[in-house]
Amino acid sequence: MKKLIAFLFFVSFSWLASAAETPTDVAKEAVGDILKIAQNKDQPEAQRKEALQSVIGQYVDLQACSQRVLALYWRQASDEQKRAFMKVFEQVLTNTYFTLLQNYTNEAVTFKSEDIQRKRYATVESIVLSQGKEIPVNYLLLQRNGQWKIYDFMAEGVSVVRSFSSDYQGILRTKGIDGLIDTLKAKLAEGSKAEGAK
Template sequence: MRKCFIAFTSLLFLFLIASRGYCSDPMQQLRVTVDKVIEILKRPDLKSPDKEELKRKLLGEVISERFDFQEMARRALARHWRKRTDQERKEFVRLFRKLLERTYLRRIEQYSDERIIYKEERIDPPYAIVKTVVITRDSVEIPIDYRLMQRSNDWKVYDVIIEGVSLVNNYRKQFDRIIRSSSYKSLVDRLRKKVE
């Protein structure tokens, strides 16, 4: 009887963990997020143009569960981050998040039954890399690596490498060039124009 109770309790605990998406495995956590995104994209009730805003809102909520936008913003601003006040940092994170959402949600929305293969994960606490390949309808393979950082029980994405190009490094170079040739204010003004 005691063994049955322990087995039942263990199964219940595992079910609760799985149903909430809590896993110690970064690849599994990423897979849960990607599956949720694909589920939203496939929903027939979100296909019409008048549902576009709702679909983007739902996608944004799912993505924000897995992505650490503050860490991404900090890394993209690099050495210029230390010089910013708390208020400036909050504003920059907000603008950078909007920029990423606006740019990449459009690309995500173009999803049309591509296959995603989860190749491997490398864990070096508190960091991990999950290597994936997206296979398009034309059988073109696009390697996408996710760099993650452990935050309590969650693994949060802080960079995405698409075909060998780091998203964060790409923005870092652009932002640094603008700040050095003009000013931090100029960078913020440009971001505002793009996202607001």
């Protein structure tokens, strides 16, 4: 009985500790996990990409990202279209970040400050030291169901989500959401074929 009580206490404490994580904690953990993947160059590429997708699924609010990428088109989308886009966009993010990790050369990251607005939105500021140059990178987080998750980040003032949104607007106007989903799936398939041919 004592063991059961101790176990329940431990689980409760762990949940409370996790729920009490600050936006900076979450950003640090996400960056730390990504850097581990970048540093583990001996691991097969497929496993590293799978690990990266897992990190994205854990720390990124895909719904918030997708909503901001599609902008007004999100409101017009059916639940099925929203789910389909989030699924394909997760793969797009994974491939995009994986390509960036290929160029990793032991850059150091220093976290500076955080600013929480309306108890739900937060900005975490950091500096990436790369080849003697300091690059400001801000992580934008949203609290949903008691958990902080990243929905965008800005490198030198440029929003990743807005960049994707800008790239997709032409396709959305001419082909709609289904057309964009099909286009992204085709590009992902082409990328997979290219990797397989190496």
